Amino acid sequence: xxxxxxxxxxxxxxxxKIFNVLVPxxxxxxxxxxxxVVEEEKIYPGYVLVEMIVTDDSWYVVRNTPRVTGFVGxxxxxxxxxxxxxxxxxxxxxxxxxxxxxxxxxxxxxxxVDGPFKDFDGRIGEIDREKGKIKVLVSMFNxxxxxxLDFLQIKKV
Numbered sequence: 547x548x549x550x551x552x553x554x555x556x557x558x559x560x561x562x563k564i565f566n567v568l569v570p571x572x573x574x575x576x577x578x579x580x581x582x583v584v585e586e587e588k589i590y591p592g593y594v595l596v597e598m599i600v601t602d603d604s605w606y607v608v609r610n611t612p613r614v615t616g617f618v619g620x621x622x623x624x625x626x627x628x629x630x631x632x633x634x635x636x637x638x639x640x641x642x643x644x645x646x647x648x649x650x651x652x653x654x655x656x657x658x659v660d661g662p663f664k665d666f667d668g669r670i671g672e673i674d675r676e677k678g679k680i681k682v683l684v685s686m687f688n689x690x691x692x693x694x695l696d697f698l699q700i701k702k703v
Contacts, residue, residue, distance in 0.1 A: 548594060551611045563604040566597035570635045573643070575678065577660055577698045582678075589638065593618075595627065648675055648697045656682060656700040663693055667703065 548567050555564045570589040575582055598604050600623070608614065619625035650656065650670055658666045668682035671692055678697045683690040 550613065551594070551596070551608065554607050554611055558603075558607050560604055560607050563601060564596060564598040564607065566595075568595040568597070568635075568639075569593075570595065570639055572638045573641065575698065577696060582696060582698070589635065595632070595635070600624070648673060648678070648680070650680065650697075650700070650702055655703040656680075657703050658682065658684070658693075658695065658699055659701050660699040661695065663695075666693075668693070670700075 548569055551567055555561060555567075570593075571586045572589055573584050574587045576585055577583070596608055598608065609617075617624040650673065652670050652673060654670045656668060656670060658664055658668065663684060666684045668684040669690075670680055671683045672681040674680070679694055680697050680700060681692045681694050682700065684693050685691075
C-alpha cells in the first residue's frame with residue numbers, strides 16, 4: 547500500500563503537498579527454532595501515517611489509493627496526530643537494539659515455556675537485564691538446580 551501511495555503521489559504531482567509516508571515498525575526479540583531472532587514488527591498493523599497538507603487534491607490522492615479503506619477520525623476529514631506522538635513513534639522505530647522487557651523479579655514463580663526444561667516450574671534466582679537472561683531454580687531430584695534461560699522462555703505463574 548505504501549508503494550501504491552508513493553507512486554500515486556509522484557504520478558499526480560503531489561510532492562509539494564504530501565511529504566512523508568510512514569509505516570511505524572520496531573525491532574522485537576523473538577525465539578524461533580530455539581534461537582533468539584530480532585524481527586521488525588509493525589507498531590500499528592494496518593495503519594499508515596501520512597504527513598501532508600490537506601487540500602481537496604491531496605486528500606483525493608490519499609483517499610483513492612488502492613487498498614486504503616478508511617481513516618482515523620470522524621466524518622470525512624482525518625484526525626491529525628500530534629507532533630509529540632509522531633516524535634515518540636519515530637524514536638521507537640529508530641532504536642538500534644530492541645530493549646529487553648523483563649516483567650519479573652527475583653523470587654517470582656515462573657513456568658518454562660520453551661527449551662529442554664519446558665513445562666517445569668521454578669523460582670527466579672538471578673536476572674541479567676542487559677543480556678536478557680534469567681537464572682531459574684528448578685527442582686530436580688529434590689534439589690534446586692539453576693537453569694539459565696532467555697527471558698522469552700519463561701512465563702509468570
